[in-house]
Amino acid sequence: MNFDFIRHDVNEQKTKSRYRQLVCNNTTSQGNQIVINGKSYLNFSSNDYLGLNNHVEINKALQEGTDKYGICSSSSSLVTGYHYAHQALENDICQWLNKPKCLLFSSGFAANLALFQALGKSSESHFYLDKLSHASMIDGAYHSKAKVKRFNHNNIEQLTTLLSNATDSPNKLIASEGVFSMDGCQAKVFELAQLAKAKQAWLYLDDAHSIGVIGNEGQGSNYFADIDITMATLGKAIGTSGAFLTCNEDLHEYLVNFSRHYIYSTAISPAIAWATKKSIELIQKExxxxxxxxxxxxxxxxxxxxxxxxxxxxxxxxxxxxxxxxxxxxxxxxxxxxxxxxxxxxxxxxxxxxxxxxxxxxxxxxxxxxxxxxxxxxxxxx
Ligand SMILES: Cc1ncc(COP(=O)(O)O)c(C=O)c1O
CATH class of the missing domain: 3.90.1150.10 (Aspartate Aminotransferase, domain 1)
Structure with missing residues (x-):
């Protein structure tokens, strides 16, 4: 059979108790319950950390955004897909996290691939990733042209040694998750930021699981230190869909010009961008x-x-x-x-x-x- 490995690999998953199956979630109004095959369960597997999914005010903003700007952006951002709703959301995120620039992506996975691919232009770039980093960070880093090193989880000492040995690289990036997705533990954000500064490296944090939850206004890792580049998905605590990345003006300009994931992809729904603005407003005050x-x-x-x-x-x-x-x-x-x-x-x-x-x-x-x-x-x- 053509592509024999397909059946073989799936069967192997079954024998190893690693087989995965889609289950259809029939819940009509989100909350702490989930309905699967007609049975209701208490849900302890959701990433709707703040319980904002299906919030009445966010739903209202979604309708308003739909009426004003439409559900679909109808184009990539650089053609005609960049709407006022996107710009307004980016401005709100910049103010919230106190950052110069923000860029929206269709997903956190795409944003991670985009960032590592853009910064890993050649082997002159060196990436230092925490060993527990998310699959999208690992894929992004290894699919780039950069040299990649992994440091033991939250091991600042080992990271310091690796950086001290890297005198030949002008472009160093430390990358970690703010809150680790499968463990729940937090990165040593302040130490990482200090080390990055001392070693003339940039610090990149994936705040998928920190945003909304960590910090007095839910600002995630930026509550602890000024992070050079932050990525966060909108599909967890924020309760909508898509992702954002914050950075300085130069990197923003570079991504807009060179990031294939940004340039060749339809901009996120303007209605969702509008709803996300409302969600962030609630996150800050509630x-x-x-x-x-x-x-x-x-x-x-x-x-x-x-x-x-x-x-x-x-x-x-x-x-x-x-x-x-x-x-x-x-x-x-x-x-x-x-x-x-x-x-x-x-x-x-x-x-x-x-x-x-x-x-x-x-x-x-x-x-x-x-x-x-x-x-x-x-x-x-x-
Ligand atoms: C740490 C981390 N980064 C990135 C992503 C990807 O984000 P998205 O679901 O928006 O693609 C996830 C989501 O599963 C995640 O847990």
């Missing part, structure tokens, strides 16, 4: 959403059996490491029987023998949900 995540996360850690350890974090993400793929899947299935939706995360998303339950605690959960979750997990794991 502190209770972040406070709720902290309060419920603290309760969850207190209620778990002592042998279940969680990493201390201000994020919504709490990883319970199980190890074996099959065991993680069985636990996830057991929890489903108790009405809890908690997807098992397995390799290659995480390292072999580190399969886990990745719990996300969101602002639309309540004390009762958390008590029930902890009770079921304790029973299932004990």
């Amino acid at each position: 502190h209770w959403r972040r406070e709720k995540i902290t309060e419920l996360s603290t309760l969850f850690a207190q209620l778990l059996a002592p042998e279940i350890e969680l990493v201390s974090t201000k994020s919504s993400i709490h990883a319970i490491i199980i190890g074996d793929e099959k065991k993680a899947l069985t636990l996830s299935d057991n929890l489903k029987k108790q009405g809890i939706w908690l997807t098992a995360i397995r390799p290659p998303t995480v390292a072999i023998n580190s399969s886990r339950l990745r719990v996300t605690i969101c602002a639309n959960h309540n004390t009762k949900d958390i008590k029930y979750l902890a009770e079921c997990i304790n029973k299932a794991i004990a």
